[in-house]
Amino acid sequence: MPELPEVEVVRQSLDKKIKQKKVKKVIVRNRNLRFKIPYGFINFLQNKKIIKVGRFSKYLILHLSNNTFCLIHLGMSGTIHLIYEKKNNNFITNASFYSYLSLPKKHNHVEIILEKIKVVYNDPRRFGFFQIIKNLESLNKKLSLYGPEPFDTRFNLDYLLSFFKKKEKNIKNFLLDQGFVSGIGNIYASEILFLSKINPNKKAYLLKKKDCQKIIINSKKVLIDAIERGGSSIINFKNTFGVKGNFQKTFKVYDREGLKCKHKSCSGIIQKKNISNRSTFFCNICQK
DNA sequence: CCGTTAACCTGAGAGC
DNA sequence: TGCTCTCAGGTTAACG
Numbered sequence: 434m435p436e437l438p439e440v441e442v443v444r445q446s447l448d449k450k451i452k453q454k455k456v457k458k459v460i461v462r463n464r465n466l467r468f469k470i471p472y473g474f475i476n477f478l479q480n481k482k483i484i485k486v487g488r489f490s491k492y493l494i495l496h497l498s499n500n501t502f503c504l505i506h507l508g509m510s511g512t513i514h515l516i517y518e519k520k521n522n523n524f525i526t527n528a529s530f531y532s533y534l535s536l537p538k539k540h541n542h543v544e545i546i547l548e549k550i551k552v553v554y555n556d557p558r559r560f561g562f563f564q565i566i567k568n569l570e571s572l573n574k575k576l577s578l579y580g581p582e583p584f585d586t587r588f589n590l591d592y593l594l595s596f597f598k599k600k601e602k603n604i605k606n607f608l609l610d611q612g613f614v615s616g617i618g619n620i621y622a623s624e625i626l627f628l629s630k631i632n633p634n635k636k637a638y639l640l641k642k643k644d645c646q647k648i649i650i651n652s653k654k655v656l657i658d659a660i661e662r663g664g665s666s667i668i669n670f671k672n673t674f675g676v677k678g679n680f681q682k683t684f685k686v687y688d689r690e691g692l693k694c695k696h697k698s699c700s701g702i703i704q705k706k707n708i709s710n711r712s713t714f715f716c717n718i719c720q721k
Numbered sequence: 722c723c724g725t726t727a728a729c730c731t732g733a734g735a736g737c
Numbered sequence: 738t739g740c741t742c743t744c745a746g747g748t749t750a751a752c753g
Contacts, residue, residue, distance in 0.1 A: 508748085509730090560748075600724095602725095606724085619745090665746075
């Protein structure tokens with residue numbers, strides 16, 4: 434589900450609604466996520482204050498009191514929903530809220546109950562995970578394993594050219610490689626390469642300066658546009674209030690197999706090909 | 722070191 | 738209706 438823009442949309446509403454609130458109770462219904470939720474998880478969160486909600490790449494970062502942190506990764510199908518408390522310990526429950534959202538309630542694996550509001554983590558495929566981090570040093574160490582986000586000044590021409598040197602791997606795979614650049618996923622990789630008129634199969638070492646510049650510019654552009662439109666909702670992405678994003682309505686290539694290329698004066702038809710087990714959409718005519 | 726593949730899961734939709 | 742098959746926003750261990 435979630436690439437950087439979707440995670441950012443979730444972050445914004447989470448931060449607005451749970452910042453400065455204290456964790457009253459934590460319920461773990463199913464600890465078998467991608468990584469098993471550690472047994473100390475509940476005690477770690479309990480009674481801590483959520484200072485703010487941050488994000489790096491596709492991770493949500495709960496900044497907690499005592500300089501501690503909780504990372505949340507949404508995997509493929511994770512969503513986070515906020516539920517308000519009506520009266521004392523009486524949260525708006527199944528009947529109204531869940532039918533309204535058509536949420537598969539059985540996949541609510543974790544609940545974090547705060548003052549007047551609770552955070553519910555729902556994830557049918559269980560590819561997402563939680564991670565507790567005990568100090569700032571450990572957080573930085575963990576995040577340093579990832580490449581810069583496209584917005585980072587380190588994501589520049591020199592960086593791309595030196596990274597691509599002698600690399601046989603195709604550019605599509607590089608955009609998905611979180612050690613190279615973090616935050617881009619399968620949808621936005623296709624979109625970025627389309628705008629840049631670069632063929633996803635192109636080997637990285639063959640890319641020219643101009644190509645790299647286009648990739649840098651369009652990576653930022655695509656992600657920012659997507660954030661502004663509330664992310665992309667293909668199957669089940671929803672923000673914390675159960676509302677879908679809109680970026681999928683403006684896809685230029687993703688999910689457009691067999692349709693006309695959207696570049697001006699190009700007569701191409703969008704193709705779908707499997708590259709490294711991921712669907713990839715592109716125009717064979719204008720993406721060289 | 723480099724690049725690719727399979728595996729982790731559930732559910733939706735297509736085709737028969 | 739129901740069965741089988743394919744596919745889905747991510748990551749990573751294991752392999753050649």
